[in-house]
Amino acid sequence: MPPQSGTSVGKPETDSDLAQLFTWEEVGLHSGKKNSKQERWLVIDRKVYDVTQFYRRHPGGNRVLSHYSGQDATDAFSAFHKNEDLVKKYLSSLLIGELAPDQPSCEPTKNEALVQDFRELHEKVKRMGLLKPRxxxxxxxxxxxxxxxxxxxxxxxxxxxxxxxxxxxxxxxxxxxxxxxxxxxxxxxxxxxxxxxxxxxxxxxxxxxxxxxxxxxxxxxxxxxxxKPNCFRKDPDLNMHPFLFSLGKALSVELGKKKKKYMPYQHQHKYxxxxxxxxxxxxxxxxxxxxxxxxxxxxxxxxxxxxxxxxxxxxxxxxxxxxxxxxxxxxxxxxxxxxxxxxxMNHIPMNINYDQNLDWVSAQLAATCNVDQSMFNDWFSGHLNFQIEHHLFPTMPRHNYWKVAPLVKSLCAKHGVKYICKPMLTAFADILRSLKVSGEHWQEAYLHL
Structure with missing residues (x-):
């Protein structure tokens, strides 16, 4: 019979045998959404960690771990930490078990093939030395x-x-x-x-x-x-919503239905x-x-x-x-x-919503776009015209973004993920266009009886 989740199985012979086994559903129940005292678990490389007592002391900020509670944090962990082996030593005291053998490597709602291909790309990027600064x-x-x-x-x-x-x-x-x-x-x-x-x-x-x-x-x-880019209540860059601006179709419609009118959002593209x-x-x-x-x-x-x-x-x-x-x-x-x-220019025209718990690649591509490369654009934007590559590999030195961009494009093409790149003036204009569209969605929902 297959091992039962939440219990140790068989005669222990290795550390793995001693581990408690969990399902993705069980992990998801420990997201801390109900109150601040609720347990918070997350998964990294199929291992389950209880960060309830640790997340407030996390050097990268307490809310980062809180935002991933009840979810798979494998790719976020790899993206944020250069020396994973060193950091994992500190994780050992938080380990409470691992995913059961019959559980997929990522949450069932995610694109496992895309996740695996990106993890292979991440390792390739390391081997190519693209994470090393000049x-x-x-x-x-x-x-x-x-x-x-x-x-x-x-x-x-x-x-x-x-x-x-x-x-x-x-x-x-x-x-x-x-x-x-x-x-x-x-x-x-x-x-x-x-x-x-x-x-x-x-x-x-x-x-x-x-x-x-x-x-x-x-x-x-x-x-x-x-x-969590462009995720309302998780991305602090959205703090001006809804007090000054109504952002994204879903949030604008919600705001309109609730009859919230802090500003005349139908004119937000003007102000x-x-x-x-x-x-x-x-x-x-x-x-x-x-x-x-x-x-x-x-x-x-x-x-x-x-x-x-x-x-x-x-x-x-x-x-x-x-x-x-x-x-x-x-x-x-x-x-x-x-x-x-x-x-x-890289974020407002993109998808803005509550956290949909997408895989790392899909989440970053849904929230970011690129602007054409040129010497001026690179300097003027601090290489943030390569916003997609920056979000996928946040510890990568910016002078290497152009080198990894073709690999990212190939990955996106293979899995049907949109990779958007546009001229800078078009990107600027798209800010105003998206604000205008969002304002119209708000107005329609607000006036609808």
Missing amino acids: HSFFVFIFLHAFLLDIAAWLTIWYFGKSWVPFLIGIAMFTTAQIQYGYFQHDLGHISVFEKVKWNKLWHFIVLAILKGGPASWWIHMHNQHHA FAVLAPVAFVAYVQMIIFHYAIQRKKWFELTTTMFYNVRVCLMYIPLMGFKTFMAYYWLARLLESCWFLWITQ
Whole structure:
């Protein structure tokens, strides 16, 4: 007779024989959805782990594990961790069993053939050395941003605060900040150095000292986005829904049926370009301080304050307080515009819904699209024009995205998964088109009696 799930079987001869056996259905019952005290289990490489006591202490953020509770986290685990063998040593104390032999390698609702082919591709990517960084590339990325930062200050120092140097200074300061942002993004994904500790150290330096934000906050927020992109209530990048924007057909219809009208969503494609950057600047300034105080990140709060004091001491003596305020906040607003259009061109036009528990490849392809490659597009977007490859392999150095893209395209073609790539201006226009369509879905549901 086949072994029964939830029980140890036969005479123990190996560690595997001692393991308790479970079905996918049993794992799914421990998702923690009902309340915060409910048990949380997840599966990695057919092994079942109880993360109930650990998920709040997870270095990558407590919500990442919570979002995968009751699900298969194998591909997410591989994507986020460079040294899987090292991390698995810490998992041993959380191991409670494994899937029964008659259970498939991934949840029955997922495309097992696609899952297996992607795992083979992931191993191939490792063998090809595509997860290894080229340090000269990142030295250039950092130095060109740092030199622009210095040049912005020197322009004001030498030429004064008249209109021409004022605008040139803003342009260079804004460009430096956005390029710092791309570089800290690389560091946060552990893709610049081989050793995790060096990535973390430089991530702190760039984000805290050069940009004025807490590194732990970025990790907490961004890892959730990669774990469950475009999943409402799991992806924090959707926090502006539904208060400012109605996103995606399903959520817009739901909002309309509930007669929720925080904003005139039928016009959201008209006010996005103005309201979104202003709201984002205000939101970031508020949330970083709230996060640091709420979580008692006093050191990070101090470094954030240090950044603001440093910038004030650098510029106020040269241009006065009022002119500096105009200079600084205009630069932040321009940075916000740049950041939002680049990041949202890959996501807002794509599928936005609640978590459908798709396999890793399908989930990432449903939520992301690419923009055509060119030297300008690569630089202007920080290589986030390769959003698909970045989401599938988040620890991959960005200079290797173009190398893996043909392999990903072949995988998608083989399994009938859409691989979308478009010109940058088309991608920008699609943001507004999708907002307009979502607003129409909301309006129709809202007015329907």
